[in-house]
Amino acid sequence: MTKIAIFGVGLIGGSLALCFKGKPGITVVGHSVRESSVAKYLERGVVDHATTSLREAAEGADFIFLCVPVGSLAQYVDELSQLELKPGCIITDVGSTKASVAASARNAKLGDAVFIGGHPMAGSERSGVEAASLYLFENAFYVLTPDPETPQYFVDRLTELLTYTKAHIVHVHPEEHDEIVGAISHLPHIIAVALVNLVRGYNEDNSLYAQLAAGGFRDITRIGSSDPVVWRDILVNNRSVLLKLLQEWQAGTSAFIEMLQSEDGEGIESAFKKSGQFRSTLPERRKGMIHSVFECYIDVPDHPGIIGNVATELGNSSINLSNVQIIESREDVPGVLRLSFRTQEDLDRAVYKLGEIGYSVHF
Ligand SMILES: NC(=O)C1=CN([C@@H]2O[C@H](COP(=O)(O)OP(=O)(O)OC[C@H]3O[C@@H](n4cnc5c(N)ncnc54)[C@H](O)[C@@H]3O)[C@@H](O)[C@H]2O)C=CC1
Numbered sequence: 001m002t003k004i005a006i007f008g009v010g011l012i013g014g015s016l017a018l019c020f021k022g023k024p025g026i027t028v029v030g031h032s033v034r035e036s037s038v039a040k041y042l043e044r045g046v047v048d049h050a051t052t053s054l055r056e057a058a059e060g061a062d063f064i065f066l067c068v069p070v071g072s073l074a075q076y077v078d079e080l081s082q083l084e085l086k087p088g089c090i091i092t093d094v095g096s097t098k099a100s101v102a103a104s105a106r107n108a109k110l111g112d113a114v115f116i117g118g119h120p121m122a123g124s125e126r127s128g129v130e131a132a133s134l135y136l137f138e139n140a141f142y143v144l145t146p147d148p149e150t151p152q153y154f155v156d157r158l159t160e161l162l163t164y165t166k167a168h169i170v171h172v173h174p175e176e177h178d179e180i181v182g183a184i185s186h187l188p189h190i191i192a193v194a195l196v197n198l199v200r201g202y203n204e205d206n207s208l209y210a211q212l213a214a215g216g217f218r219d220i221t222r223i224g225s226s227d228p229v230v231w232r233d234i235l236v237n238n239r240s241v242l243l244k245l246l247q248e249w250q251a252g253t254s255a256f257i258e259m260l261q262s263e264d265g266e267g268i269e270s271a272f273k274k275s276g277q278f279r280s281t282l283p284e285r286r287k288g289m290i291h292s293v294f295e296c297y298i299d300v301p302d303h304p305g306i307i308g309n310v311a312t313e314l315g316n317s318s319i320n321l322s323n324v325q326i327i328e329s330r331e332d333v334p335g336v337l338r339l340s341f342r343t344q345e346d347l348d349r350a351v352y353k354l355g356e357i358g359y360s361v362h363f
């Protein structure tokens with residue numbers, strides 16, 4: 001039996017557990033510091049066993065996944081180093097920063113166990129085991145940051161296990177990882193939170209702000225609802241990278257201030273052009289840090305049962321809907337439904353099917 005221990009069975013730990021559980025020869029053990037969480041993991045069936053004992057979870061494990069907030073990773077590495085782990089045990093983590101945990105592992109005496117840092121670059125603004133999904137990592141990148149000294153055999157064993165996630169494994173140097181992810185994930189989270197809080201302040205005096213923000217604003221600030229503790233730890237941990245990025249961000253907003261002060265329309269136009277050109281070179285709809293949405297909109301007559309009809313039509317063609325939302329439903333206008341899918345393939349098939357049965361589909 002291959003024993004996999006998962007510390008912190010939340011969004012990421014729970015999703016990994018779902019990928020591994022029930023696979024041939026694998027048993028998954030979940031660990032939490034809280035009894036109530038242990039009971040919840042078992043109740044939801046995401047793990048085979050669960051315990052509050054670090055020793056019980058770790059001993060005899062072939063793989064240990066640390067899926068707790070990044071501020072707790074060093075402590076876990078340290079506690080594991082004091083246990084008698086199975087020789088050849090691979091310890092890995094899923095933290096959103098990689099340099100500090102790599103340093104902790106380098107300094108810890110892990111005996112015959114090996115540490116390989118990891119970061120599945122997919123997730124969401126949701127948290128907790130309730131949000132875990134078997135499909136979370138499908139087609140996403142999964143970064144591994146093996147030390148140059150780590151024997152290839154261990155990297156291969158972890159890579160093989162991770163094929164159950166259906167993610168694409170890439171190797172990146174820990175410091176380089178933190179710089180890149182700082183720019184494409186951590187900074188956007190800061191911007192989203194700052195923007196939401198700016199509007200929150202305006203809304204205290206005028207509730208029209210929130211009412212009118214229901215559409216696009218809500219979508220572009222989705223990550224502003226991310227877990228406060230998880231993100232506190234990420235930002236504090238990556239602070240040197242983020243301080244530099246925020247200074248550059250300030251220069252970017254100052255440039256806009258100057259362009260507006262001098263009514264430099266050409267400069268604004270050029271900024272939009274450069275941004276559009278670069279965005280068009282980005283890989284399309286690949287699941288990445290800020291997750292892509294596979295969704296489309298359909299106009300629907302405003303009558304009861306329409307959601308059921310659409311869901312049935314798609315279900316009959318074995319197309320999996322992940323979410324349906326009524327965007328507009330007033331008596332005087334036709335309704336609009338937003339349909340979300342987990343994969344590009346499901347979206348493509350749904351667009352074809354909906355067109356075939358006479359719906360007007362737009363994006
Ligand atoms: N949220 C996301 O989209 C992504 C998060 N990550 C990383 O994954 C890790 C876990 O994040 P999520 O699963 O999103 O969070 P989560 O809040 O869903 O799960 C965290 C788990 O750790 C436990 N936990 C919290 N504080 C703890 C502490 N001080 N000591 C021990 N256990 C503790 C919680 O009970 C929970 O089981 C973090 O290191 C995060 O940086 C990586 C990729 C994506």
Ligand SMILES: O=C(O)C(=O)Cc1ccc(O)cc1
Pocket residue numbers: 095096120121122123124125185223288289290291
């Ligand atoms: O919700 C989103 O789009 C994210 O950006 C999720 C995310 C959060 C943290 C990570 O380290 C990786 C991915």
